Structure formats: C-alpha cells, structure tokens
Amino acid sequence: MKIFVCVKQVPGVSEVKIDPKTNTLVREGILSxxxxxxxxxxxxxxxxxxxxxxxxxxxxxxxxxxxxILREALAMGVDKAFLLTDRAFAGADTLATSYTLALAIKKxxxxxxxxxxxxxICGAQAVDGDTGQVPPExxxxxxxxxxxxxxxxxxxxxxxxxxxKFRAVEIVVIETTLPALISVLNDINEPRYPSxxxxxxxxxxxxxxxxAVALNADTSKIxxxxxxxxxxxxxxxxxxxxxxxxxxTIEEVIxxxxxxxxxxxxx
Amino acid sequence: xxxxxxxxxxxxxxxxxxFAEEYIVPIARESDEKQELDDKVFQKMKEMxxxxxxxxxxxGGAGLHNDTIGFSIIIEEISRADAAWGITTAVHNGVAAxxxxxxGTEEQKQKFLIDLAKGNKIGAFCLTEANxxxxxxxxxxxxxxxxxxxxxxxxxxxxxxxxxxxxxxVVAKTGEKESRKQMTVFIVDNKTPGYxxxxxxxxxxxxxxxxxxxxxxxxxxxxxxxxxxxxxGFKMAMKILDFGRIGIAAQCVGLGQAALEASIKYANExxxxxxxxxxxxxxxxxxxxMSCAIESARLFTFKAAYLHDIGSxxxxxSSMAKLVASEAAMQAAHGAVQIHGGYxxxxxxxxxxxxRDAKMGEIYEGTSEIQRLVIAANLLKKGA
Numbered sequence: 137m138k139i140f141v142c143v144k145q146v147p148g149v150s151e152v153k154i155d156p157k158t159n160t161l162v163r164e165g166i167l168s169x170x171x172x173x174x175x176x177x178x179x180x181x182x183x184x185x186x187x188x189x190x191x192x193x194x195x196x197x198x199x200x201x202x203x204x205i206l207r208e209a210l211a212m213g214v215d216k217a218f219l220l221t222d223r224a225f226a227g228a229d230t231l232a233t234s235y236t237l238a239l240a241i242k243k244x245x246x247x248x249x250x251x252x253x254x255x256x257i258c259g260a261q262a263v264d265g266d267t268g269q270v271p272p273e274x275x276x277x278x279x280x281x282x283x284x285x286x287x288x289x290x291x292x293x294x295x296x297x298x299x300x301k302f303r304a305v306e307i308v309v310i311e312t313t314l315p316a317l318i319s320v321l322n323d324i325n326e327p328r329y330p331s332x333x334x335x336x337x338x339x340x341x342x343x344x345x346x347x348a349v350a351l352n353a354d355t356s357k358i359x360x361x362x363x364x365x366x367x368x369x370x371x372x373x374x375x376x377x378x379x380x381x382x383x384x385t386i387e388e389v390i391x392x393x394x395x396x397x398x399x400x401x402x403x
Numbered sequence: 404x405x406x407x408x409x410x411x412x413x414x415x416x417x418x419x420x421x422f423a424e425e426y427i428v429p430i431a432r433e434s435d436e437k438q439e440l441d442d443k444v445f446q447k448m449k450e451m452x453x454x455x456x457x458x459x460x461x462x463g464g465a466g467l468h469n470d471t472i473g474f475s476i477i478i479e480e481i482s483r484a485d486a487a488w489g490i491t492t493a494v495h496n497g498v499a500a501x502x503x504x505x506x507g508t509e510e511q512k513q514k515f516l517i518d519l520a521k522g523n524k525i526g527a528f529c530l531t532e533a534n535x536x537x538x539x540x541x542x543x544x545x546x547x548x549x550x551x552x553x554x555x556x557x558x559x560x561x562x563x564x565x566x567x568x569x570x571x572x573v574v575a576k577t578g579e580k581e582s583r584k585q586m587t588v589f590i591v592d593n594k595t596p597g598y599x600x601x602x603x604x605x606x607x608x609x610x611x612x613x614x615x616x617x618x619x620x621x622x623x624x625x626x627x628x629x630x631x632x633x634x635x636g637f638k639m640a641m642k643i644l645d646f647g648r649i650g651i652a653a654q655c656v657g658l659g660q661a662a663l664e665a666s667i668k669y670a671n672e673x674x675x676x677x678x679x680x681x682x683x684x685x686x687x688x689x690x691x692x693m694s695c696a697i698e699s700a701r702l703f704t705f706k707a708a709y710l711h712d713i714g715s716x717x718x719x720x721s722s723m724a725k726l727v728a729s730e731a732a733m734q735a736a737h738g739a740v741q742i743h744g745g746y747x748x749x750x751x752x753x754x755x756x757x758x759r760d761a762k763m764g765e766i767y768e769g770t771s772e773i774q775r776l777v778i779a780a781n782l783l784k785k786g787a
C-alpha cells in the first residue's frame with residue numbers, strides 16, 4: 137500500500153502583497169512555509185503508517201526552492217519525496233496542476249507496482265489561493281473516488297471507511313474502495329514538528345525531481361497552456377466598516393442588534 | 404570564510420522557532436510566575452530530541468555533537484521564547500550530557516547518557532558551594548575512598564536544574580589539602596541514599612528554571628562512576644564549562660533577540676507627539692546599538708562553536724562569547740524596558756521578564772569579571 141500526500145509551498149504570512157502589474161503574489165523577502173492543511177495531511181499519513189504497512193510519499197509541484205517543504209515532510213517521517221519542477225509547469229491553474237500531479241502518481245505506481253492499492257491525502261486547501269480545487273480535480277483525473285473534509289479514517293487492504301464533516305455539525309460515514317483520495321482540514325489532528333533527529337536524517341535523503349519530459353506530459357495540458365482559467369484581477373479585500381461589539385443582557389443585545397440592522401436598512 | 408548557515412541549520416532554526424512560538428511563548432509568563440517548567444512542553448521537547456541535542460544518535464541523541472553551531476541555534480531559538488527553557492536545555496546538554504559523552508566510559512554512557520539524551524532524566528552540574536563560587540578551587544564537599552566506593556559529604560548550592568535532576572555531575576575534593584589537583588568529578592544518581600534536595604531558590608530571573616541546594620550525607624558512589632581520572636576533576640570541570648559557555652552565550656543571544664524584536668514592534672506601534680516613537684532618534688540609536696550588540700554576540704557564539712567543531716582550542720573563544728553575549732542581552736533588555744517606558748515596567752509586557760532574565764546571564768556560569776580575568780590572563784601569558 138502506498139499513501140501519497142500532495143503538499144504545497146505557500147507564503148507564511150497572513151497578509152499578502154500583490155504585484156498590481158503581474159497579478160501575482162510578491163514572494164520576495166517572504167518566508168515560505170509548508171501549507172498548514174498539508175501538515176495535517178502528512179500527520180494523518182504518518183499516523184496511518186504507524187498502524188498499517190504502507191509507504192508514505194510526498195509530492196509537490198513548484199520551483200526548485202519547494203525542495204524546502206519536501207525536506208520538512210521527510211523530516212516529519214515521510215519515506216520518499218518527489219518534486220515536479222519544470223519551467224513548463226509555471227502558471228498552472230488548479231486543472232493543470234491536477235493533471236501534472238496525476239501523471240506523477242501514475243508514473244511512480246507504474247515504476248514500482250502498478251497493481252498496488254493507494255490512498256491520496258491532500259490538505260483541503262492552500263492558504264494562498266484558497267480554491268480547494270486540486271483534491272477533487274486530482275481524483276477526477278485519476279478516476280478514483282474521493283471523500284472531502286475527512287475527520288477520521290480507517291484503512292483496510294481494499295477499502296477505507298471515512299468520517300466526513302457534513303454541514304456544520306453532522307458527520308457522515310463513507311465507505312469506499314481503494315484507490316481513493318481524501319482531503320483534510322486542520323481539525324483532524326495536531327501535526328507533529330520534525331524532531332532534530334528527523335531533520336538530520338532528512339538531509340541525507342534524496343528528493344527526486346521530475347520534469348515534463350520525465351512525466352511524458354502533454355504540453356497542451358501543463359502550465360499556462362493547460363490552464364482553463366485566467367486571472368483577470370487579484371486584489372486584497374478592502375476592510376469596510378468596523379466591528380461592533382454589543383454588550384449587555386441577552387434582551388438588550390438582541391434589541392440593540394435589531395435596531396442596528398434597521399438603521400442599516402437590512403431589516 | 405563562510406557566513407551562511409547550512410540548509411540543515413536553517414531548518415533547525417525555522418522549526419525550533421515555530422515550535423517555540425507555538426508551545427513555549429504562550430505560557431512563558433505563567434511559567435515565570437509559577438516558577439515551574441510546564442509538563443506538556445517538557446514532553447514535547449522530549450519528542451523533539453532537544454534534550455539530546457549534542458549527543459550522537461547511537462546514545463539516543465539527535466546527532467549535533469559535531470554541529471555546535473546547529474546546537475547554538477536551537478538554544479537561541481528556545482531562549483528567544485523563554486530564557487528559562489533555554490538555560491535548562493543548555494545546561495542539561497552542555498554540562499551534563501555532553502561531558503559524559505566526551506569523557507565517560509562506554510559503561511557510563513550506557514548507564515547514564517542514554518536516559519539523559521532521551522530526556523528521561525534531567526542532568527545537572529554541581530560545582531558551586533557556599534564558599535566556592537568564582538574561586539572554584541575552594542570546593543569543600545569531600546569524597547573519601549572506602550574500598551571500591553567513595554563516600555560523599557557536603558552541600559552544593561545554586562545548581563541549575565538541581566531539584567529536578569536525575570543524574571548529577573558532582574565536583575568533590577578527594578584529597579586532604581585544598582588543592583586543584585585533589586578534585587574529582589563523580590556521576591551521581593539522585594536515587595542514591597543520603598542524597599537530598601535542599602532549598603529551592605527564589606530567583607530574580609529565569610524563574611521557571613529550577614535552582615536548588617543539594618545535600619550529600621554519606622552518599623556512597625562506586626568508583627566506576629568517576630568521570631575521567633581521580634584528581635583531575637578541576638581541570639575537567641574547567642573543560643566542561645568551556646563547552647557549557649557556548650550554550651549560555653546562545654541562550655543570551657536568544658534572549659537579547661527577543662528584547663530587540665519586542666522593541667522594534669513597540670517603537671513602530673507606540674505613538675507619542677503624533678508619530679510612532681520609532682521616528683525619534685533617541686529610540687533609533689538604542690535599537691541600532693542593541694542590534695549591533697546582539698549580532699556581534701551571535702558571531703562570537705558561532706565562532707566558539709566552530710572552533711569546537713574543528714577540534715581547535717575554543718576555551719577563550721567561549722569565554723569571549725559568553726561575556727559579550729550576556730552583556731549584549733543585558734544591554735538589549737535594558738534598552739527594551741526604556742523604549743517601552745512605563746509599560747516596560749509592567750508584567751503584561753514580556754520585556755519586564757527579559758530584564759530580570761538578562762541579569763542572570765552576567766553572573767551564572769562564570770561572572771563577567773571571571774571571564775575578563777580568564778581572557779586577559781591568557782593574552783598576558785602569551786605576550787604581545
């Protein structure tokens with residue numbers, strides 16, 4: 137059994153700056169981090185590895201600097217790491233990204249054991265783009281079932297039983313065959329930090345680079361060419377108005393709130 | 404000459420900073436008030452291998468025994484969050500675990516080092532006595548040979564982590580005369596009959612770290628627990644402290660860095676006379692001086708660590724690092740309180756704690772005066 141964890145390098149700040157000319161994030165001088173939800177995904181994979189015999193493989197698409205987060209994944213205890221890096225991958229939207237990730241997963245499976253069952257774990261979304269589209273698109277690309285926002289998962293040789301969050305308070309239990317994809321939020325676990333020994337070990341492991349040629353990629357489906365969406369404008373939402381805190385007894389607060397809503401012509 | 408950190412060191416810094424900010428920073432004030440290190444943090448620190456930082460993996464450590472710069476980075480980042488955790492980790496590693504690794508027999512390593520490196524036990528180094536402080540040769544605690552055992556009698560004071568330590572390195576007098584050639588270092592288990600913890604000190608700074616009086620009353624220690632050779636204890640204690648001072652220097656750098664960062668943040672936010680106080684030259688000069696002091700302290704610390712790692716003589720470099728770093732931390736903490744004005748005196752702001760913590764550094768592990776004495780004596784001996 138293999139567990140693939142898809143991870144992304146993101147800017148480690150709560151307030152991003154955007155270059156108005158290129159419509160892209162300003163990355164200079166900003167610390168890069170492993171996307172928070174992806175740390176939860178790695179933690180889940182490692183917890184499953186402690187219980188079941190599996191190999192945990194981390195995958196990331198990004199520039200060569202993204203090695204840093206894969207190194208961190210290795211330091212946490214992931215067995216192998218692959219970086220999908222090529223200038224031709226640049227400018228990819230979520231669709232082109234999913235296609236590229238799917239190719240890499242197929243290639244890795246083909247070169248080890250094509251019949252082997254596998255599970256893909258993704259962080260539900262990345263803190264930079266926040267689309268949450270890659271996990272479902274990746275599952276579609278691979279034509280495998282998916283369960284989103286998983287809170288708990290049990291693994292057997294051929295299937296998974298996953299508890300997923302449904303609306304705010306309900307939990308749905310879903311059983312599906314493997315291979316499958318699940319996505320997780322930060323409520324699933326408390327990710328471990330890499331230990332010093334883990335960090336030392338991780339620096340002796342190789343991170344395999346795969347480019348478009350290695351993946352035998354269709355050039356019309358990768359990078360900017362393969363992207364079906366186009367960014368027209370990117371902006372930071374302006375703060376409108378101020379937060380008002382209403383105090384007092386419940387009756388007073390309700391009355392106050394209703395008056396406020398009437399004043400604002402909401403009611 | 405290379406001034407950049409290795410990829411490994413960069414990751415150690417980044418991860419330790421994230422870890423410390425998540426787990427240590429939020430409870431630092433509470434730990435200071437309670438005068439106690441938090442248990443949950445202790446468990447987490449154990450999982451991170453911080454207690455085996457400079458011990459090889461084969462003895463349960465993390466493997467930074469040849470990367471003292473990496474070790475210093477860890478201590479700096481922990482201390483940036485809480486200097487009390489910094490001193491506890493630095494002392495445990497630097498003057499308890501590492502000496503056993505460096506000078507211990509294989510049997511001693513199996514028996515004592517592995518538990519220390521894994522954090523199952525905390526280590527302490529016990530030299531100071533009521534009448535033996537800066538004058539370390541004046542140790543009065545005696546160890547009298549009786550068959551293949553030694554009987555220890557006396558009292559140690561101001562032992563960092565003494566009250567929570569499971570394994571102690573104890574410097575004892577093993578001869579009749581008061582002589583530096585009559586001293587021996589013993590490894591003592593805290594379960595040994597006759598050993599007890601006395602007064603727990605109520606300190607000015609690093610209050611969460613334990614500092615205790617330790618009482619030895621007919622404590623029988625087998626002779627195989629002697630670290631190194633009998634009679635060579637003074638020399639060994641000095642060597643142990645040479646390495647230990649690198650960790651203390653790193654602790655001071657981290658504390659100073661925290662004071663600097665708090666000052667920059669406050670100077671940008673606090674508005675007086677219709678502008679952030681950071682616009683005033685009086686504040687700017689302080690911040691510039693603090694930054695220069697800390698950066699030079701960091702470089703001194705890395706230099707001493709580097710000399711250690713290449714197998715060079717590093718004792719004077721570590722004295723210089725400890726001196727410069729402790730005074731830089733004091734300068735930074737002093738500046739930080741001044742920049743914060745009235746708020747700097749209040750417990751609600753961490754700089755009040757930094758100020759108390761920083762003063763400790765100029766005194767423990769050899770006062771500034773002793774460091775100057777050692778540095779100057781060495782220079783004068785060599786001649787111009």
